Every structure is written in C-alpha cells, then in structure tokens.
Amino acid sequence: VVEAFSGASLFPCGPGSREWEYFDGKCYYFSLTRTSWYKAKAQCEEMHSQLAVINSYAKQSFVMFRTRNERFWIGLTDENSEGEWEWIDGTDYRTTFTLILSLPRFWKEGEPNNSGNNEDCAHVWISGKWNDVYCTYECYYICEKPLPN
Template sequence: MDEEHLHDDLHVFKDRNFFQQKLRSFFTVYLLLALSFLLIITLFAVSLSRVSAVSSKLNEVHPDWKQNFSDKDFLLFPCGPKSREWEYFDGKCYYFSLTRMSWYKAKAQCEEMHSQLAVINSYAKQNFVMFRTRNERFWIGLTDQNSEGEWEWIDGTDYKSTFTFWKEGEPNNSENREDCAHVWFSGEWNDVYCTYECYYICEKPPPH
C-alpha cells in the first residue's frame, strides 16, 4: 500500500466518523424533541384533569355555578340574564304570554314557571301593565268563582281594601258565567267566562 492510498483510506475513515457523529447528534436532538413533546402532552393532560376535578368540585358545592352571572348582568337583566322574556318592574318580574288560553290553563302555566297570575294592587303597576298589554286581553289573578261577586286575588291579597280598575259597568257577570278577570282597553278590567282564551300575565319575585 503506497502512501497516497493510505492517505485516501484515512480520509474515507475520517469522513465516515464525521458522518456517524452527525447522525448521533441529529438522533439526540430528535430524541430530546420527542421527549419534550411527550412531556408537554403529559403536563397538558395532567392540567386538564386537574381543571376538570376542580370544576366538578365547584359544581358539587354550587350546583348552579354554571348559571352564575356577574352583578353587571343582573343590573342589566334583574329577572336573570337567562330570563330576558321576563320584565322587571318595581321589585317584581313579569311575563306577558305570546299564546292565548283559558284562565285555568294560564294559571297552571304561570305555576309551571314558578310564578302566579299577576296581582295588580297599585296604580303604578296598573300603568305598567296597561302600556305593556296595548288594549289586548290578558288574564290577571283575580276571580269570583268561589262565591259569585266575592272577588279574590290569587295570592290572598285583600280585594276589598286594595286598588281596582274595573271598566265602567264591570264586573257584570254577564249570562251569570263571568268569573275570571282580564285587562282590556286602556288596561281596564273586565270579567269574562274562565274558559275564554286570551293572553296572560305571570308575576314572580326576581331571582335575588
């Protein structure tokens, strides 16, 4: 083997050595990257499980946690940000129905929504209702079906000592069968038979 040949062999050997070193360093970098990726995934999974554990604990303590809104939301929607169809007036929430039904069904419908047919016990409330009902018939929580002529508010409010707003000549118990009251033109009250179908007003206290 001459000197030139030996030199070439040495060169090839050095090149191979260099290539192997490069390969090793690349492999190390990829290995480190893969390990880091695995570490990040693991940390992410651990964090997620912690968050879900904390969230389920919070839900155990406050079942309505997801329903909680900020004070600002309640200022904007005193009847609850999720109950925008309820209107706030003077410490109470009111629902003006979009469908017509008998007084009995309307009463049941209000109860299903944890409320009752509206009790109009002040001129201010009458005014609010009048503007909102726009001359349309809406049931209120007033009836004399227990004893003819003895009108009773649904919540036990004393009828005789509180505000009334009957239309002139009403209640007239027409055909001896008008036992339920509704607001009508100019918000004035009229008695009509209870199976008549009209809109209705529900009332309930605000959520807090």
C-alpha cells in the same frame, strides 16, 4: 371582570329570563299565546310564578301601558262566591280596592257584570281596564314573580 357583569343589572330577572320584564321590584311575563284562565294559572305556576295581582296604581299603570288594548288574564276570580272577588295570592280585594277608590276605576265601565251568570275570571281589556269574562275564554296572560336571589 366578566363575572362582575354577570347580567344582574342588564337582566335583573335572571340572565336566562330575557322574556321576563322588570318593574318595581318584580318580574313580569306577558304571554305570547292565548289560553283559558285555568291553563294560564297553571302555566305561570310551571314557571314558578303566579298570575299577576294588581295591588297598586303603579302596577296598574305598568300593565295598562304594557298590554295596550290586548286582553290578558290577571289573578282575580269570583268563582268561589259570585261577586266576591279574590286575588289568587290571598291579597285582600277590598283592601286593594279601598286603596284605589280615589283613583280612576280599574274595572271598565259597567264591569264586572257577570254576563250570562257565567263570568268569574278577570282580564285586562280595553286600555288596560278590567272585565270579567267566562274562565274558559282564551286570551293572553300576565305572570309575576319576585326577583331571583
């Protein structure tokens, strides 16, 4: 009987993963420490996950709600080619942007501005809106992973 309540519904992200939050078919980790974009990316990978890819309005809403006004790295960078934003999992940036064109902009007003010609990594900022900042900036980060089998 206990087996039937092994926690799948209470802890959909796994019984040993209380720090992972379930939303819309995926599991999310909101870090408690700040680090650079590169280290954040590596730390997500160590946990068999990746920096969050925001590819829907629902996901953006969840992230906005959850991060409030704290800054969290997401898996978006233009370090390969200035101004050409790429999601780390290969999700097409222009496609996601087309999807959301009729919705409120995700970038904070005036962003991305590549300030100092040195802002190639994106984080959520005020009210969950996005900003580009230098990649060695230290802030919190969001990892995501599929539901465990």
